[in-house]
Amino acid sequence: MDLTFVILVEMLYAVASLILISAGLAVVFGMMKVINLAHGEFMMMGGYATITAVNLGVNIFVAMLIVAPLVVGLIGLVVERLVIRHLYGRLVDTMLATWGLSLFFIGMVTLIFGNTTTGISTPIPGFTVGNYQVNGYNFFIILVSIALLIVMLAVLKATRAGLIARGTMQRSDMAAALGYSPDRIYMATFFCGSAIAGLAGAVLAPLVGLVPTSGGAYIAKAFITVIAGGPSLIAGLISSSTLFGLVSQFFTFAISPVIGEVALLVAAVVLLRLLPQGVTGKFFKGKL
Amino acid sequence: MSLNRRELLGGTAAFTAAMMVPQVTLAADTIKLGSILDASGIFDAYGRPMDMATRLAVSEINAAGGLLGREVEVIAYDTQSDMALYSQFGQQLTRQDQVDVVHGGILSASREAIRQTMRRSQTPYFYNVLYEGGVCDRNIFINGVTPAQQVEALVPYAMGQSGPRVYILAADYNYGQITARWIQKFVADNGGETVGVDFFPLDVSDFGATIASIQTASPDLIMAPLVGGAHLSFFRQWAAAGMKDRIPMASTTLGVGNEHKVLTADEGNGIMVAYNYSQELDTPANIAFKERWAAAYGDSSAIHELAVSNYQGVMTWAEAVRQAGSVEREPLIEAMQSGLSIDGPAGKITVDPQTHHAILDVHLMAFENQGMKVIETLPQRQPIDTQAVCDLQANPDDNTQYEIEI
Numbered sequence: 001m002d003l004t005f006v007i008l009v010e011m012l013y014a015v016a017s018l019i020l021i022s023a024g025l026a027v028v029f030g031m032m033k034v035i036n037l038a039h040g041e042f043m044m045m046g047g048y049a050t051i052t053a054v055n056l057g058v059n060i061f062v063a064m065l066i067v068a069p070l071v072v073g074l075i076g077l078v079v080e081r082l083v084i085r086h087l088y089g090r091l092v093d094t095m096l097a098t099w100g101l102s103l104f105f106i107g108m109v110t111l112i113f114g115n116t117t118t119g120i121s122t123p124i125p126g127f128t129v130g131n132y133q134v135n136g137y138n139f140f141i142i143l144v145s146i147a148l149l150i151v152m153l154a155v156l157k158a159t160r161a162g163l164i165a166r167g168t169m170q171r172s173d174m175a176a177a178l179g180y181s182p183d184r185i186y187m188a189t190f191f192c193g194s195a196i197a198g199l200a201g202a203v204l205a206p207l208v209g210l211v212p213t214s215g216g217a218y219i220a221k222a223f224i225t226v227i228a229g230g231p232s233l234i235a236g237l238i239s240s241s242t243l244f245g246l247v248s249q250f251f252t253f254a255i256s257p258v259i260g261e262v263a264l265l266v267a268a269v270v271l272l273r274l275l276p277q278g279v280t281g282k283f284f285k286g287k288l
Numbered sequence: 289m290s291l292n293r294r295e296l297l298g299g300t301a302a303f304t305a306a307m308m309v310p311q312v313t314l315a316a317d318t319i320k321l322g323s324i325l326d327a328s329g330i331f332d333a334y335g336r337p338m339d340m341a342t343r344l345a346v347s348e349i350n351a352a353g354g355l356l357g358r359e360v361e362v363i364a365y366d367t368q369s370d371m372a373l374y375s376q377f378g379q380q381l382t383r384q385d386q387v388d389v390v391h392g393g394i395l396s397a398s399r400e401a402i403r404q405t406m407r408r409s410q411t412p413y414f415y416n417v418l419y420e421g422g423v424c425d426r427n428i429f430i431n432g433v434t435p436a437q438q439v440e441a442l443v444p445y446a447m448g449q450s451g452p453r454v455y456i457l458a459a460d461y462n463y464g465q466i467t468a469r470w471i472q473k474f475v476a477d478n479g480g481e482t483v484g485v486d487f488f489p490l491d492v493s494d495f496g497a498t499i500a501s502i503q504t505a506s507p508d509l510i511m512a513p514l515v516g517g518a519h520l521s522f523f524r525q526w527a528a529a530g531m532k533d534r535i536p537m538a539s540t541t542l543g544v545g546n547e548h549k550v551l552t553a554d555e556g557n558g559i560m561v562a563y564n565y566s567q568e569l570d571t572p573a574n575i576a577f578k579e580r581w582a583a584a585y586g587d588s589s590a591i592h593e594l595a596v597s598n599y600q601g602v603m604t605w606a607e608a609v610r611q612a613g614s615v616e617r618e619p620l621i622e623a624m625q626s627g628l629s630i631d632g633p634a635g636k637i638t639v640d641p642q643t644h645h646a647i648l649d650v651h652l653m654a655f656e657n658q659g660m661k662v663i664e665t666l667p668q669r670q671p672i673d674t675q676a677v678c679d680l681q682a683n684p685d686d687n688t689q690y691e692i693e694i
Binding site: 121134136138211260 | 328329330332333336368460486487488489491492493494495496497498499500501503504506517518520521524525527528529530531534550552555
């Protein structure tokens, strides 16, 4: 019974962390069709922003939930103005440019912080479930990802800004004809996507040792999740994260962590063979 | 300014030639010590202090007049925690720089990446790191502790502090795989039982599922030969889950890169280890060494097991050069095999002529407030694991890493 609960928590945690890792990319790639290969580096910078802020005496929750998204969002804004805005609609070119950016960011962070492992302790103590101890921080990650999904859904569905953003992504010429500036809407959307990536990197930072190349660990999973999710932003994110999280944790518990990672990749290959348009290309059609 | 192809080629050739001339003239009068270490990347916690130790040892040798009246020059390469760079820089050290000796390599994978290069080019190679034992090669000298010196002492002590059911978490490459087998052997020898073994690639940093399955197995003790910065997350997550005071833990690697100073006292206290060196060793040699290190680098907090091993390795080599009166390979090996010993910061180190390993002191220790408190000292332990399979006096052509069979 206790073990079932522990496994359940671990599975939820795996799903939640996939959602966090992929949400920023889902906005940038899913909505804007910019292949952001620097997504992992945005997350890595979120982690460094958090650690720096904590070392400067900022409360860790403020650092994770406010400082890191702002810092990375602003970096994203600069990147969008300088590089990305010239490349909208040029899928392959964005790939090349953002790959260059990712190398640039790794180099910059190495220059500033050194090519060395840093980290902070988790701020939440563990607690007991029957005979088991559970990492309390897992619940924090689950909560953050649920909150993030709710906020994203609310903004996109219930606010005028969300409506305009969605409209612009579908037909920017129509949005322009109606008097909205696609340029500024793209800019704002890229800011949001970067900020979400920064938030994810910040929230995951206490669980890992951070090095300037940490982003590489996230990028593959993020792309797999977003592509397998398909055209719907939030429904796709939830369905593919759930699927991959459950598959990888099942095999992790049943066999070993390495097999868990392998199972995730195999599941992705099989899924894309069966549903080339992603999960929401076939199910939940027309959902957000 | 315009340049045609001929001018460019001519100019480049002249420049290259000019670059090469001073190197050739310098090379004649210094002794060249090659150093190959991960001074950056996820293993830099090991490599950077090792690099500092190499330079400290060489500057002390030079301050005392050098070796054989010649100055020792360090030619160092940073392999950036990338195993592929070892073979590249290994070739460069032996072919291009033509060094007289190579010290370095950290992970066992990196040692095996360059060992044959050193052997083929007849460059004496010193691997100054604790490892899984069994390397039998006349060209290499190893002064780190082996499982018979470390695990054999640590397992019964840790089991005595906890109980007979042991769970092993190891890094997934040759060091972790072989050390895990040694641990299983010593657990069985001491009447215990291994209830689980998990291996982790070096970049794994999420241990949530593992922590749950450990609890399912409910062992009395955890043995953790985990390696590198990513694996440090395990100890964080273990403490964050509140498990640290429920199941005792021992490690064969934690602390050799000063991990006990990176973890908080709450995360580290009580973890049991066994090494050749601790900053807390209260001996005149260690106190003097820390003072010399602080004089060179500002403070002595960076010193760790592997740095001291590396320092002792360079000093052992220097002593052998003095006794041999030469840096050539054959006289050097003869001198090393003469039962040579030095007194290092961690006590007396004697080269075992049969295996080219070291006979040294091992201390059983526990983490306490970000330090390593010595509990018991086991003086002058022999590398009996390697001695059982390797005799370089009888078979000088041996070139094998023997592995334990279970």
